[in-house]
Amino acid sequence: MAEQDGVAAAAKAAQPKSRPVGGTEYSWCRAVPGGTGITVLAILLSKPVDIPLLENALLKLQIAHPILNSKLRYHAATNSFSYLTPPTPRLQIQPFDHSSTAEILLRRAAPSSISDFHLILEHELNRNTWHNPDPSSDSEADTFFASVYDLNGGKRVLALRLHTSACDRATAAALLTELLHPLVGGGGQEEGTQREIESEGEVGLGIEDYIPNGKANKPFWARGLDMLGYSLNSFRLSNIAFHDTESPRASQVVRLTLGKHDTRRILDGCEARGIKLFGVLSAAGLIAARASKELPDHKYEKYAVVTLMDCRSILDPVLSTNHAGFYHSAILNTHDIKGGEDIWEVAKRSYTSVANAKNNNKHFSDMGDMNFLMGKAIENPGLTPYSSMRTAFLSVFEDPIIAITHHQLGLEDFIGCSSVHGIGPTIAIFDTIRDGELDCACVYPSPLHSRHQMQGLIDDIKRILLQS
Structure with a gap:
């Protein structure tokens, strides 16, 4: 009996968790397809980026904050949205080498006074992963994406792009702080506090x-x-x-x-x-x-x-x-x-x-x-x-x-x-x-x-x- 209970508990833990979005979150779910509510944290780095180390740090962020590990699922029949949170994180960084980055910059006509870093920020603000071309059918998309761009002079831009229903400005600021610690070997000093609130992979409630x-x-x-x-x-x-x-x-x-x-x-x-x-x-x-x-x-x-x-x-x-x-x-x-x-x-x-x-x-x-x-x-x-x-x-x-x-x-x-x-x-x-x-x-x-x-x-x- 104990063995069966253990198997059942393990099976339950392996199932994605889901909750419907709240009222304010629903407003953002409706706004983002039209182009408002794509949150970007762009970080300019002068040192080489260790992609595996960075991916590991981002995965830890998703474990600490399950909403960043969630998919937004659209239900066409009811015109509603829900967060679907799998038991394990799976974010992968999308790298853009020097030539790919140069192509992106070339497409963004702008005065020479505007830096490449600035143009990458604008590029990310207009990458709308959440636009559903067919609102009559169900769809789903991640709430969190990460990319690294190679610039001239050995510089890199790390761009974190998030759905605003899952990330307000305070969240973005906290992510920057939390990301720096593991990257420089500082650990996550506030990890215990995070897990007291966002425990067992549960997405917190709406405001x-x-x-x-x-x-x-x-x-x-x-x-x-x-x-x-x-x-x-x-x-x-x-x-x-x-x-x-x-x-x-x-x-x-x-x-x-x-x-x-x-x-x-x-x-x-x-x-x-x-x-x-x-x-x-x-x-x-x-x-x-x-x-x-x-x-x-x-x-x-x-x-x-x-x-x-x-x-x-x-x-x-x-x-x-x-x-x-x-x-x-x-x-x-x-x-x-x-x-x-x-x-x-x-x-x-x-x-x-x-x-x-x-x-x-x-x-x-x-x-x-x-x-x-x-x-x-x-x-x-x-x-x-x-x-x-x-x-x-x-x-x-x-x-x-x-x-x-x-x-x-x-x-x-x-x-x-x-x-x-x-x-x-x-x-x-x-x-x-x-x-x-x-x-x-x-x-x-x-x-x-x-x-x-x-x-x-x-x-x-x-x-x-x-x-x-």
Whole structure:
């Protein structure tokens, strides 16, 4: 009998585990086929890459975080998705030698000032493994892919590409930290914490299942009024000029960097006013957008800003910072901007509107509304100006990623961001404070906006920040 029980237990353990996706995860499953929600962590290395060692490190990450070892399965009959998690990881790195990499770079026409590393990042943002050409049939795809590209001068780019339903920005940052330890012989010091949470190969639940009791409650009439308000406001929102509304779209990136001195000045300014960095980034973006139109100073324009916040520390139970998955919520605010406004006044308004919404639990109570509106925009692009699928001018994160560049380990550079060329904002700002310097990857849809246009806008944002 004991032997039979052991065989049964072994057979059960060898079976893939499955769970349906949650509400927010489902929104990302619908968005990614259109081009929004492909998360990429690109890492520039100056030292040779030991592929077997790297593959082993990535497999350990999948064991520690089962959602990264999962397949997303689409069920055509019910138009639903689920995570299917096999008992053992199987990720293999896709290598691109020097000639293959050169071919990819040749196809990406760009100014000579843009580095090969930058172009590989954009290439990965537009590799959509999750586009199902036949939605009437079942399909499945991995949530996690890895590639290595050979560049000139003996440099390599390690690109990790993940489905955003399984990897928000906090997950990507944790992966970078966890990956460095085994590669340099440091081991995984937080492995025990990971396995306490993500035990026995189970994929953690969706964010909705961790919301503290009562925090997501909203009366039916209030939900109806909010939905009506969001819908009516969307017709009043301003955008910067579109360049090409007809051609197929892809995500491109403009990078905004500030030195240590200027970064410190801005952070000190935020601290003195009791606000966070996202407030001043939002303000600079709104002022630059309004200024690009050369309107009379007294004329107001209304812009929407989506602020994303990592909810792990306020869920029930509290999740660790390295718990893999998508555990961000979004708050949508609109702002009326006129000419000649002071950046710190706009920054204070931007921060206060988010803080007030958060105090009223709108990051939880409006989660279903945001997902519903996102789905409607995907189904009906014509509801947005020129079918652009722009739902806001700007998206920012409540807190930046704080990171260190490990040059002594051969880590020269890294960028983490997600694609936005399906549904999404005009600009998504992924901000990092790295070695004390502000480094923002600003992602936008091309050719809806041209590289020249967006570079000019980001240059204006930088100038406004420096003048602050």
